Amino acid sequence: MSLLSVQNVSKSYDDTPILKNVSLDINKGEVITIIGQSGSGKTTLLRCLNLLAEPDSGHIYFLYDDLTDSTTDINKMRQQMGMVFQSFNLFSNLSVIENCMLALTEVLKMDKKQAEERAVKYLTKVGMQNFIHKSPHTLSGGQQQRVAIARALCMEPQLMLFDEPTSALDPLLVDEVLNVIKDLAKEGMTMVIVTHEMSFAYEISNRIILMDEGEIVEEGSPEQIFKTSQNPKTRNFIGNFLKKQIKL
Amino acid sequence: MELPDQSEFFKTIIYLFVTYYKIILYGLGVTILLSVVGTVGGFVLALGLTQQRVIHIDKKRDTKFVRIFKQVFKTLGDWYVTLLRGTPMIVQAMIIYYGIATLDIFPWWSPLPAGLIIVTLNTTAYISEVLRGGLQAVPIGQMEASRSLGLTYNKAMRKVVWPQAIKNSLPGIGNEFVVNLKDTAVLSVISVTDLFYAVTQSASATYRTIEAFVIAAIIYLIITYISSKFVNYLQKRVGTAKVVKV
Numbered sequence: 083m084s085l086l087s088v089q090n091v092s093k094s095y096d097d098t099p100i101l102k103n104v105s106l107d108i109n110k111g112e113v114i115t116i117i118g119q120s121g122s123g124k125t126t127l128l129r130c131l132n133l134l135a136e137p138d139s140g141h142i143y144f145l146y147d148d149l150t151d152s153t154t155d156i157n158k159m160r161q162q163m164g165m166v167f168q169s170f171n172l173f174s175n176l177s178v179i180e181n182c183m184l185a186l187t188e189v190l191k192m193d194k195k196q197a198e199e200r201a202v203k204y205l206t207k208v209g210m211q212n213f214i215h216k217s218p219h220t221l222s223g224g225q226q227q228r229v230a231i232a233r234a235l236c237m238e239p240q241l242m243l244f245d246e247p248t249s250a251l252d253p254l255l256v257d258e259v260l261n262v263i264k265d266l267a268k269e270g271m272t273m274v275i276v277t278h279e280m281s282f283a284y285e286i287s288n289r290i291i292l293m294d295e296g297e298i299v300e301e302g303s304p305e306q307i308f309k310t311s312q313n314p315k316t317r318n319f320i321g322n323f324l325k326k327q328i329k330l
Numbered sequence: 331m332e333l334p335d336q337s338e339f340f341k342t343i344i345y346l347f348v349t350y351y352k353i354i355l356y357g358l359g360v361t362i363l364l365s366v367v368g369t370v371g372g373f374v375l376a377l378g379l380t381q382q383r384v385i386h387i388d389k390k391r392d393t394k395f396v397r398i399f400k401q402v403f404k405t406l407g408d409w410y411v412t413l414l415r416g417t418p419m420i421v422q423a424m425i426i427y428y429g430i431a432t433l434d435i436f437p438w439w440s441p442l443p444a445g446l447i448i449v450t451l452n453t454t455a456y457i458s459e460v461l462r463g464g465l466q467a468v469p470i471g472q473m474e475a476s477r478s479l480g481l482t483y484n485k486a487m488r489k490v491v492w493p494q495a496i497k498n499s500l501p502g503i504g505n506e507f508v509v510n511l512k513d514t515a516v517l518s519v520i521s522v523t524d525l526f527y528a529v530t531q532s533a534s535a536t537y538r539t540i541e542a543f544v545i546a547a548i549i550y551l552i553i554t555y556i557s558s559k560f561v562n563y564l565q566k567r568v569g570t571a572k573v574v575k576v
Contacts, residue, residue, distance in 0.1 A: 160479065165475075173475065184481075185479035185481060188485050189485075
């Protein structure tokens with residue numbers, strides 16, 4: 083069975099359908115990127131996976147639990163599913179290391195010393211070990227996002243969700259974040275990434291999912307989506323993207 | 331010292347202060363006590379009240395009983411704030427003080443404890459509104475990030491959202507303290523021996539009303555000025571004072 087399975091999920095906001103009957107399987111070790119225009123439902127789909135958005139209908143199975151069942155302990159599930167946000171969302175009342183330690187001490191009930199060790203381990207992994215006592219607002223966007231990734235990794239989750247992790251970044255800072263994500267992919271972390279970085283998606287994914295108007299238009303290997311797709315919508319989207327590349 | 335002639339304005343002020351300084355300083359002490367207790371007590375009570383008013387009702391996971399329970403307390407909280415902010419404190423003081431005095435249930439019921447309770451209840455409502463604003467200013471992403479890590483709603487509120495909301499609210503809470511220093515004057519209506527009451531006493535004993543209340547004005551101005559400066563200093567220390575330069 084797959085690690086996470088989305089079955090016929092629909093979701094609307096105020097009668098506007100955002101997701102229409104979406105189904106999707108995610109296997110352990112896979113790196114899946116979701117691409118598509120703004121408003122196509124990518125982010126909503128991602129937020130449904132950890133129930134930050136509640137699906138109206140359909141089921142989501144994760145580690146054998148049906149998340150949409152009201153008796154499932156969503157806090158337990160979320161410990162296993164890290165999330166990285168477009169706007170970083172570092173806790174502004176806490177320092178870098180406290181950001182990473184909060185869930186370790188409060189959710190996993192680790193003692194302070196253990197939590198600190200683990201936080202330093204993952205902050206080192208993202209190259210932020212020299213900033214552990216800084217306050218989030220003193221860091222650049224790229225640095226904040228790397229801390230946010232470390233914060234999620236500290237829980238040692240089974241699955242990582244990335245919601246446009248570089249969309250709020252200065253172009254010069256995008257690579258430092260993408261490189262961290264690429265390293266995670268090499269280590270075999272299962273990831274679902276919503277992104278507008280097409281070359282990154284092409285390079286990193288096992289599977290790319292193209293969404294349009296709340297539906298999955300096509301899913302397949304990067305080769306299939308970018309080069310050999312016969313689907314007119316896919317060709318149109320990829321074609322538009324390729325046209326926008328600056329040719330020097 | 332003799333009571334100076336009607337025409338001697340400044341001498342009269344000095345005479346009044348020298349003669350009545352004990353009762354005036356006692357009144358000043360009561361005024362400060364009312365404001366400190368009212369603001370600190372009001373803040374503590376407002377924390378609970380505001381949490382009740384903003385509580386998250388989970389339509390899917392809360393049982394029907396829990397949903398109704400939360401909704402009832404939410405509504406009661408809103409009513410409390412509407413009632414206490416929608417009526418003058420002087421009216422609240424009359425109703426509460428004489429109401430409880432008539433019921434005769436508390437043997438210790440007298441003007442000062444009554445005044446302390448009234449100013450606390452009143453300030454609770456005002457600080458609750460300040461805190462609600464402070465909560466609304468915390469970005470939703472802070473709660474989402476907390477929940478995405480597996481924190482419960484309560485833990486996320488306590489560890490992440492409330493600390494930021496309180497920091498956002500400090501200017502408003504400080505302002506509430508300064509307002510209390512002045513507005514507790516109305517409690518003299520139930521004979522709380524605050525600064526206003528003390529000055530009234532000295533005025534009626536000497537028939538020098540204007541001079542007596544000029545003394546009151548000067549003292550009120552001094553304590554509100556000092557506390558405003560102190561509040562500003564505190565805001566700078568915790569970093570809520572953002573200076574906008576245009």
